[in-house]
Amino acid sequence: MTLTVTMTLNGESVSAEVEGRTLLVQLIRDHFRLTGTHVGCDTSQCGACVVHMNGQSVKSCTVLAAQADGAEVSTIESLAENGELHPMQQAFKDNHGLQCGFCTPGMVMSALDLVANNPDPGEAEIRDWLEGNLCRCTGYHNIVKSIAAGAQAMRS
Amino acid sequence: MDTGIGAAVTRKEDFRFLTGQGNYTDDIARPGQAHAVFVRSVVAHANLRSVDTEAASAMPGVVAVFTGDDLEGVGGVPCGFAPDGGPMNEPPRPVLAQGKVRFVGDMVAMVIAETLEQARDAAEAVDVDYNEIPAVVSMEAAQAEGAPTLHDLDDNSCFSWGIGDAEATDAAFARADHVTTLELVNNRKCPNAIEPRAAIGEYDSAHDSYTLYTTSQNPHVIRLLMGAFVLGIPEHKLRVVSPDVGGGFGSKIPHYPEEIAVTWAGKQVGRPVKWTAERTESFLSDTHGRDHITRVELACTSDGEFLGLRVHTQANMGAYLSTFGPLIPTYLYGTLLAGLYTTPAIRCDVVGVFTNTAPVDAERGAGRPEATFLLERVVETAARELGIDPVELRRRNFIPADALPYQTPVIVQYDSGNYEGVLDRAAEAADYAGFARRREEARSRGRLRGIGFAGYIEACGMAPSNIAGIIGARAGLFEAAQVRVHPTGSVSVYTGSHSHGQGHETTFAQIVSDRLGIPFENVDVVHGDTDQIPFGMGTYGSRSLAVGGSAICKALDKIIAKGKKIAAHALEAGESDIDFESGEFRVRGTDKSVGFGDIALSAYVPHNYPLEELEPGLDEGAFYDPANFTFPAGCHICEVEVDPETGTTQIVNWNAVDDFGKIVNPMIVDGQVHGGIAHGVGQAMLENCAYDEESGQLLSGSLTDYCIPRADDLPSFHIETTETPCPHNPLGVKGCGEAGAIAAPAALINAITDAIGVAHVDMPATPEKVWAALQSAQGE
Numbered sequence: 001m002t003l004t005v006t007m008t009l010n011g012e013s014v015s016a017e018v019e020g021r022t023l024l025v026q027l028i029r030d031h032f033r034l035t036g037t038h039v040g041c042d043t044s045q046c047g048a049c050v051v052h053m054n055g056q057s058v059k060s061c062t063v064l065a066a067q068a069d070g071a072e073v074s075t076i077e078s079l080a081e082n083g084e085l086h087p088m089q090q091a092f093k094d095n096h097g098l099q100c101g102f103c104t105p106g107m108v109m110s111a112l113d114l115v116a117n118n119p120d121p122g123e124a125e126i127r128d129w130l131e132g133n134l135c136r137c138t139g140y141h142n143i144v145k146s147i148a149a150g151a152q153a154m155r156s
Numbered sequence: 157m158d159t160g161i162g163a164a165v166t167r168k169e170d171f172r173f174l175t176g177q178g179n180y181t182d183d184i185a186r187p188g189q190a191h192a193v194f195v196r197s198v199v200a201h202a203n204l205r206s207v208d209t210e211a212a213s214a215m216p217g218v219v220a221v222f223t224g225d226d227l228e229g230v231g232g233v234p235c236g237f238a239p240d241g242g243p244m245n246e247p248p249r250p251v252l253a254q255g256k257v258r259f260v261g262d263m264v265a266m267v268i269a270e271t272l273e274q275a276r277d278a279a280e281a282v283d284v285d286y287n288e289i290p291a292v293v294s295m296e297a298a299q300a301e302g303a304p305t306l307h308d309l310d311d312n313s314c315f316s317w318g319i320g321d322a323e324a325t326d327a328a329f330a331r332a333d334h335v336t337t338l339e340l341v342n343n344r345k346c347p348n349a350i351e352p353r354a355a356i357g358e359y360d361s362a363h364d365s366y367t368l369y370t371t372s373q374n375p376h377v378i379r380l381l382m383g384a385f386v387l388g389i390p391e392h393k394l395r396v397v398s399p400d401v402g403g404g405f406g407s408k409i410p411h412y413p414e415e416i417a418v419t420w421a422g423k424q425v426g427r428p429v430k431w432t433a434e435r436t437e438s439f440l441s442d443t444h445g446r447d448h449i450t451r452v453e454l455a456c457t458s459d460g461e462f463l464g465l466r467v468h469t470q471a472n473m474g475a476y477l478s479t480f481g482p483l484i485p486t487y488l489y490g491t492l493l494a495g496l497y498t499t500p501a502i503r504c505d506v507v508g509v510f511t512n513t514a515p516v517d518a519e520r521g522a523g524r525p526e527a528t529f530l531l532e533r534v535v536e537t538a539a540r541e542l543g544i545d546p547v548e549l550r551r552r553n554f555i556p557a558d559a560l561p562y563q564t565p566v567i568v569q570y571d572s573g574n575y576e577g578v579l580d581r582a583a584e585a586a587d588y589a590g591f592a593r594r595r596e597e598a599r600s601r602g603r604l605r606g607i608g609f610a611g612y613i614e615a616c617g618m619a620p621s622n623i624a625g626i627i628g629a630r631a632g633l634f635e636a637a638q639v640r641v642h643p644t645g646s647v648s649v650y651t652g653s654h655s656h657g658q659g660h661e662t663t664f665a666q667i668v669s670d671r672l673g674i675p676f677e678n679v680d681v682v683h684g685d686t687d688q689i690p691f692g693m694g695t696y697g698s699r700s701l702a703v704g705g706s707a708i709c710k711a712l713d714k715i716i717a718k719g720k721k722i723a724a725h726a727l728e729a730g731e732s733d734i735d736f737e738s739g740e741f742r743v744r745g746t747d748k749s750v751g752f753g754d755i756a757l758s759a760y761v762p763h764n765y766p767l768e769e770l771e772p773g774l775d776e777g778a779f780y781d782p783a784n785f786t787f788p789a790g791c792h793i794c795e796v797e798v799d800p801e802t803g804t805t806q807i808v809n810w811n812a813v814d815d816f817g818k819i820v821n822p823m824i825v826d827g828q829v830h831g832g833i834a835h836g837v838g839q840a841m842l843e844n845c846a847y848d849e850e851s852g853q854l855l856s857g858s859l860t861d862y863c864i865p866r867a868d869d870l871p872s873f874h875i876e877t878t879e880t881p882c883p884h885n886p887l888g889v890k891g892c893g894e895a896g897a898i899a900a901p902a903a904l905i906n907a908i909t910d911a912i913g914v915a916h917v918d919m920p921a922t923p924e925k926v927w928a929a930l931q932s933a934q935g936e
């Protein structure tokens with residue numbers, strides 16, 4: 001059985017036929033070919049798949065495509081404008097907050113949700129918030145620094 | 157902005173990763189691709205009565221279903237190392253099971269369908285009839301009298317290997333005042349790169365050629381192994397591409413059966429076949445790391461001089477030999493047992509054992525973390541038993557800086573270093589002198605504070621090929637590079653190293669920019685494609701800069717040499733009078749000069765060019781084979797506070813001083829150390845790959861059951877570097893990727909045992925184990 005999902009994806013209205021079991025992340029990656037959103041696990045642990053849905057971070061591997069019907073979804077591809085990195089992306093670059101880059105889109109999208117709610121997060125708050133985002137490369141040291149710097153850049 | 161050697165340049169690769177434009181294997185969609193799902197054994201040990209694929213074949217969208225019978229005639233998965241060349245039991249590993257399965261996750265069948273969902277559905281319908289055999293899960297069970305054997309062998313042993321002078325070691329123990337003994341388990345780890353493995357196999361009938369896209373740390377090695385030893389495809393007909401790869405940590409070195417299956421099947425079904433692992437599959441089928449059981453004894457005089465070290469280790473190989481499985485617990489382990497010390501007599505005996513578990517291979521550090529863990533644990537324990545300060549005991553036994561180069565009793569010769577200097581600096585950074593006060597203060601808050609040291613040395617920059625051959629590697633371990641200067645002076649560098657997070661595109665560009673005196677922006681680094689790069693042995697063992705970077709330097713030397721010839725002609729001077737500096741070819745002692753860009757142009761537009769002496773073009777390749785290993789060393793000091801009520805450990809300080817020789821990009825180096833420490837902390841406190849002893853089921857088969865460090869498990873780290881340049885490579889570099897993972901477990905367990913006043917706690921030191929150890933210590 002298929003159903004039609006219509007949503008706003010990175011500012012554009014799109015629709016697709018999906019199976020009932022299709023996940024939002026599959027829709028984004030396989031159907032719309034936005035491959036910046038990654039899949040790192042099958043138990044909703046790693047956060048490589050984090051996107052924003054109606055302004056909040058969600059794990060797109062844990063949302064059915066059907067649940068996103070009518071929603072506004074934005075992915076990592078939406079952040080940079082005309083080749084200019086968003087301040088949070090820039091902060092990750094400046095602070096070496098990424099190595100292999102696989103966790104990075106989820107980290108950045110997750111960080112933006114944190115900063116939306118807490119414009120000046122401290123180290124402990126950042127570490128706590130990243131509970132649902134795993135990185136195997138950086139030991140988090142520079143991710144924490146990046147998010148603090150990104151938050152500061154966004155405040156000014 | 158300085159972008160040369162030594163500058164903390166931000167990374168070239170980051171823009172594409174940060175904007176979602178990375179190109180990982182699973183991001184690739186080949187036209188007409190079909191999707192593969194593997195049916196994996198649900199039992200640990202069984203003969204296969206039958207594998208019935210009829211129902212699955214009839215399912216919607218199914219393109220083909222293959223079993224081991226279909227692959228008859230296809231070679232098994234090869235192993236690349238036999239200690240000392242053998243003898244070693246080396247049972248075959250079929251791509252898909254043939255008659256028998258040997259671990260939970262062993263591949264039984266391959267289902268290919270139009271969509272991934274259809275392939276999954278059909279995989280469920282493959283009916284496998286298992287005739288179970290009792291599983292041998294622990295090494296003890298595998299070595300028991302009359303244990304069921306995995307393979308067609310007399311028992312489950314793989315090899316028995318030793319290093320060092322046994323007689324001299326026995327003599328040292330005979331005259332010792334004190335012997336410290338520890339029984340240690342080095343727990344099994346799952347590497348868990350956040351990108352799961354993936355592969356796409358494709359056959360081009362027009363050219364009778366194959367392409368494999370795969371998440372590999374070493375695409376040329378995969379081409380060699382799969383082409384030459386498994387599928388019989390000559391190199392010119394097989395292209396292996398490892399595009400962006402999301403972390404490796406050793407688990408993406410080996411050649412895996414899935415790579416063979418999709419490549420082979422791509423031809424059978426006449427369209428690209430794609431497979432991507434789910435995380436559960438990664439746990440089941442990625443190679444695991446470590447898994448040793450060790451007894452270590454250290455013989456000392458009463459004032460703490462080390463006289464001898466004796467080590468007995470059982471190393472789990474898993475069910476089959478992975479590519480470098482037998483290398484890890486032998487030559488990457490026993491050769492590092494001198495550590496930083498002058499211990500004159502060392503003997504290490506290792507047995508490799510087959511069990512009904514996933515194959516074991518390299519995991520960040522590979523062998524050297526195991527060596528460092530036992531050594532630094534036994535040294536710390538000896539210090540406590542002898543009542544000597546642990547820093548002082550180490551100092552009494554350090555190889556002095558002026559004794560380098562130093563020949564150890566376990567084959568390797570250390571080339572450079574200053575071990576006492578590193579420890580002194582680390583102890584100062586950690587304010588060791590103030591520790592007693594901090595401990596008292598913690599006690600007043602009801603916390604038990606402890607401090608732990610780990611000095612380490614590692615052999616990196618693998619490896620001199622002649623030594624690799626003697627010890628049993630079935631390959632050379634050089635590296636290749638091609639430096640292509642384009643007509644307008646920009647440069648493409650083709651390297652056999654492979655970056656899966658290490659930042660080669662930046663580091664290597666810094667080297668080229670520095671050496672040629674051209675802007676950093678004008679250099680691009682290409683890696684990960686066997687059709688573009690002459691050859692390569694890949695990235696592991698902290699070898700990229702020391703070996704791959706040296707190959708680039710060698711090619712750059714050839715570019716400069718040729719450039720001088722062209723410049724001599726252009727400037728009407730003798731070649732020997734030309735100097736090259738900061739991007740200018742100059743006639744010595746004159747103001748006559750020509751820029752690098754002009755020379756590049758005249759190499760491709762050779763109007764005024766010494767054509768009778770020199771070919772046009774400026775494009776040079778080099779192979780570099782190192783003269784020795786490199787020997788990074790350092791000292792990590794960890795401070796913890798344990799809550800005696802709950803056994804919870806909090807890491808409160810982490811200080812590290814590492815000597816990596818010359819550093820090209822300190823920002824990247826720091827990041828490597830951070831990541832390495834996280835791996836080591838994970839092993840020591842959180843991670844354990846556990847199988848049920850009876851059934852052989854993997855108990856830690858998901859990220860909910862297997863705990864990799866989260867942000868709030870770790871502190872921020874204070875790290876510094878010191879520098880004794882490596883004397884035998886052109887950059888003076890040593891390698892930094894594994895240091896943290898090597899040093900951290902011993903530092904952390906030393907700190908925890910210091911805090912709670914016990915001799916030992918096994919890894920991972922979970923709150924439960926720490927609490928139990930504390931209770932038993934208090935009960936005494």
Ligand code: FES
Binds near residue numbers: 039040049050059
């Ligand atoms: S893919 Fe791991 S949490 Fe979504």
Ligand code: FES
Binds near residue numbers: 098104135138657
């Ligand atoms: S940068 Fe590799 S997983 Fe985070």
